[in-house]
Amino acid sequence: MNSSRLRFWRVFLAELKESFRMAMSAIAAHKLRSSLTLLGVLVGVFSIIVVMTTMRAMQARIEADVGQLGGQTFVVQKWPGVYFGGREGLEKFWRRKDITLAQGLDLRNRATLARYIGLELWFSSGEVVSPYAKAPPGTSVAGETPGSFAAQNWILQDGRILQDSDVEGAHDVCVLGNSLAKDLFPYGSAVDERIKFNGINYTVVGVLEAKGSMAGGNEDNFAIIPITTGLNRFGGRRQSVKLLVTAPDVAGYDDTVEQVRGILRVIRKVPPGKEDDFEIVSNDSTLNQINNFTFAVRLGVTAISSIALLAAGIGIMNIMLVSVTERTREIGIRRAIGAKKRNIMTQFIMEAVVLCEVGGAIGVVVGIVLGNVAAHMMKLSPVIPVDWVFIGLGICSLVGIIFGTYPAYKAANLDPIESLRYE
Amino acid sequence: MGTETIHALRDVSLDIQRGEYVAIMGPSGSGKSTLMNLLGCLDTPTSGLYELNGANVSDMDDNQLAEIRNREIGFVFQTFNLLPRSNALRNVELPLIYSGMDAGQRKQVALDALTSVGLGDRIHHKPNELSGGQRQRVAIARALVNTPSIILADEPTGNLDSKTGEEIMALLEVLSEKGNTVFVVTHEEDIAKHARRIIRIRDGLIASDETKSKGKGV
Numbered sequence: 001m002n003s004s005r006l007r008f009w010r011v012f013l014a015e016l017k018e019s020f021r022m023a024m025s026a027i028a029a030h031k032l033r034s035s036l037t038l039l040g041v042l043v044g045v046f047s048i049i050v051v052m053t054t055m056r057a058m059q060a061r062i063e064a065d066v067g068q069l070g071g072q073t074f075v076v077q078k079w080p081g082v083y084f085g086g087r088e089g090l091e092k093f094w095r096r097k098d099i100t101l102a103q104g105l106d107l108r109n110r111a112t113l114a115r116y117i118g119l120e121l122w123f124s125s126g127e128v129v130s131p132y133a134k135a136p137p138g139t140s141v142a143g144e145t146p147g148s149f150a151a152q153n154w155i156l157q158d159g160r161i162l163q164d165s166d167v168e169g170a171h172d173v174c175v176l177g178n179s180l181a182k183d184l185f186p187y188g189s190a191v192d193e194r195i196k197f198n199g200i201n202y203t204v205v206g207v208l209e210a211k212g213s214m215a216g217g218n219e220d221n222f223a224i225i226p227i228t229t230g231l232n233r234f235g236g237r238r239q240s241v242k243l244l245v246t247a248p249d250v251a252g253y254d255d256t257v258e259q260v261r262g263i264l265r266v267i268r269k270v271p272p273g274k275e276d277d278f279e280i281v282s283n284d285s286t287l288n289q290i291n292n293f294t295f296a297v298r299l300g301v302t303a304i305s306s307i308a309l310l311a312a313g314i315g316i317m318n319i320m321l322v323s324v325t326e327r328t329r330e331i332g333i334r335r336a337i338g339a340k341k342r343n344i345m346t347q348f349i350m351e352a353v354v355l356c357e358v359g360g361a362i363g364v365v366v367g368i369v370l371g372n373v374a375a376h377m378m379k380l381s382p383v384i385p386v387d388w389v390f391i392g393l394g395i396c397s398l399v400g401i402i403f404g405t406y407p408a409y410k411a412a413n414l415d416p417i418e419s420l421r422y423e
Numbered sequence: 424m425g426t427e428t429i430h431a432l433r434d435v436s437l438d439i440q441r442g443e444y445v446a447i448m449g450p451s452g453s454g455k456s457t458l459m460n461l462l463g464c465l466d467t468p469t470s471g472l473y474e475l476n477g478a479n480v481s482d483m484d485d486n487q488l489a490e491i492r493n494r495e496i497g498f499v500f501q502t503f504n505l506l507p508r509s510n511a512l513r514n515v516e517l518p519l520i521y522s523g524m525d526a527g528q529r530k531q532v533a534l535d536a537l538t539s540v541g542l543g544d545r546i547h548h549k550p551n552e553l554s555g556g557q558r559q560r561v562a563i564a565r566a567l568v569n570t571p572s573i574i575l576a577d578e579p580t581g582n583l584d585s586k587t588g589e590e591i592m593a594l595l596e597v598l599s600e601k602g603n604t605v606f607v608v609t610h611e612e613d614i615a616k617h618a619r620r621i622i623r624i625r626d627g628l629i630a631s632d633e634t635k636s637k638g639k640g641v
Contacts, residue, residue, distance in 0.1 A: 338493020
C-alpha cells in the first residue's frame with residue numbers, strides 16, 4: 001500500500017512538473033494571446049498590492065508618529081489627530097475657538113490627577129546659527145513648558161530642561177535636539193553657548209539625547225524654547241495651543257482624561273449636553289481611527305479587484321477552451337500512451353493556474369514597485385506587504401483552479417479515438 | 424428505436440501468440456481500424472471478450488484501460504503523432520511519466536530507446552527538425568520505451584517515401600525478432616509481406632488468416 005501511495009505522489013509530482021513545462025511552452029507559443037489573458041489577473045492583483053503597499057507604508061509612519069507619545073500620555077487639541085472625511089466635516093473643527101495659552105495654564109493649575117501637563121506650539125524658524133556653524137535648513141522651533149518633556153519622551157543628555165521660571169519670565173533660553181546641537185557646536189558642548197535665529201540670541205541650557213531619524217527625515221533638528229518666549233518673538237496669536245497630558249499611571253489614565261475633559265469644558269464654557277469643542281487624542285483612539293479607515297479602503301479594493309479577477313477568470317476559461325480544441329490531437333496522443341482522465345485534468349488546470357500565477361506575479365512586482373514609488377513620494381519608508389503578496393498569489397491560483405476546471409474537464413472527457421483522428 | 428446499431432466487427436475470433444508479427448489488411452471501411460482500436464485498448468467491444476496477457480480487457484473501465492495502454496501497448500501512427508513542442512527525448516519520456524518512473528531513470532531509459540532506433544544523437548531535436556523517417560523512429564522509440572506486450576503500428580509507412588518506409592519496416596522486423604509482438608495495420612501488400620501472419624478483414628469479418636511457413640529466408 002505504502003509503495004503504491006509513494007508511486008501516486010511521484011506520478012503526481014512528475015505530472016505537475018511536466019504540466020508546468022507544457023504550460024510555460026504553451027504560454028510562450030502564444031505570446032500575444034497569453035499576455036492579453038494575463039492582463040486581467042495582473043490588474044486585479046496589482047490593484048490589491050499597490051493599495052496595500054501604500055497603506056502599509058502610511059500606517060507604519062502614522063504608528064511610529066503616534067507611538068512617540070508615551071503610553072500614558074494623551075493630547076488635547078482643537079483638531080482631531082487623524083481625519084478622514086469630507087470638507088463639511090472639517091468646518092466643525094475650523095469654527096472652534098483656539099485653545100489659548102491662558103486656558104492651558106488654567107487647566108494645568110486645576111487638573112490635579114495629571115502628573116504632567118505640557119503646553120506646546122510649533123513655530124517656523126529661519127536660519128539658525130552659532131558662532132561656529134550654521135544649522136542645516138528646516139530647523140523647527142517648539143514652544144514648550146516643562147511638562148512637555150516627559151510627555152514627548154524627551155530625555156536630557158546634557159544641561160537642564162526648561163523650568164517654570166523660564167516660562168514665566170519668557171527667558172531667551174533653549175534646549176537643542178541632538179543633531180542640531182552637533183551641527184551647531186561640532187567642537188564641544190553646546191551648553192551655555194549662544195545661538196541666534198530670527199535676529200534674537202538664545203542661551204543653550206540643555207541638549208537632548210538622540211531620538212534617531214525616521215525615513216530620512218531628521219527628527220532631532222529642532223530647538224525648544226519657552227512657549228511664552230515663542231509667543232512674544234513669533235506672534236502665533238492665530239495658533240491653538242496643544243496640551244500634552246501625562247497620567248500618573250495606567251490605572252489613573254481614564255480618570256485623568258475625564259477630569260481634564262470636565263475642567264476644560266468649564267474653562268471653555270461648553271454648555272452641558274453639548275459636545276466637546278476640543279479633541280482628546282490618545283494613541284489608542286488614533287490607531288482605531290486609522291484602522292477603521294484602512295478597513296474601509298481594504299473593503300473597496302477587495303470589491304474592485306474581485307470584479308477584475310472575475311472578468312479575468314472568464315477570459316482565462318475562454319482561452320483554455322480554445323486551447324483544448326486546438327490541442328485535441330495532443331490530448332488523444334497522451335490518452336493513447338497511457339494518460340488517465342485525471343492526468344489530463346491536472347495538466348489543463350495546471351496550465352490555467354500557471355497562466356494566472358504569471359499574471360499575478362507581474363501584478364505583485366508592479367504593485368510593490370509603484371506602491372513604494374508612491375510611498376517614496378510621501379517620504380515614507382519602503383515596505384513589502386508579504387502577507388498580501390501571498391494572499392494575492394493564492395487568489396490567482398484559486399482563479400486558475402476555478403476557471404480552469406471546466407475546460408480541463410472537457411479535455412479529459414474527449415474520446416481518445418476521436419481526438420487521435422482530429423485534424 | 425431511432426438509431427440503427429452497426430457492428431463494425433462481427434464474429435472476429437483471433438488467437439495471437441507472444442512474439443508474432445501480424446499484418447492486418449483490409450480496404451477502408453472494412454473494420455480494421457475498429458479492430459486496431461480494440462487491440463490497442465482504446466475501445467472495448469459491445470459484446471465479446473478480449474483477453475490480453477490473461478487480463479480481461481473488455482470489462483475494464485477508463486482508468487484501467489489507460490493503465491493497460493501505458494503498460495502493454497506501444498502505438499506507432501501514420502502521422503507520427505509526436506508532441507510538436509517537445510524534443511525527441513521528452514516525447515519518448517512521456518509514457519514513463521504516466522507510469523510514474525522517477526526522472527533520472529526515465530531519462531536513461533528514454534535515451535536507451537532512442538539509441539536502439541538509431542537516434543541517440545538527435546535527442547534534443549524537436550519533431551519539426553527531424554525528417555519523416557526520423558520522426559517515425561522517435562515514435563517507435565516511444566512505443567518501445569515501456570517494454571509493452573504489443574507494438575501496434577497503424578499505417579506506419581503511409582506518410583513516408585518507399586525507401587524510408589522500407590527502413591521503418593526493417594526496424595519493426597528487428598523488434599519482432601527480439602521477441603516483441605508486432606501488429607501492422609496496412610492496406611499495402613508490400614508492407615504486409617514483411618509480416619509472418621496476414622489477417623484480411625472485409626465487411627467486419629475475417630476474410631482470411633494465413634501464416635507463412637516457418638522457414639525464414641536465410
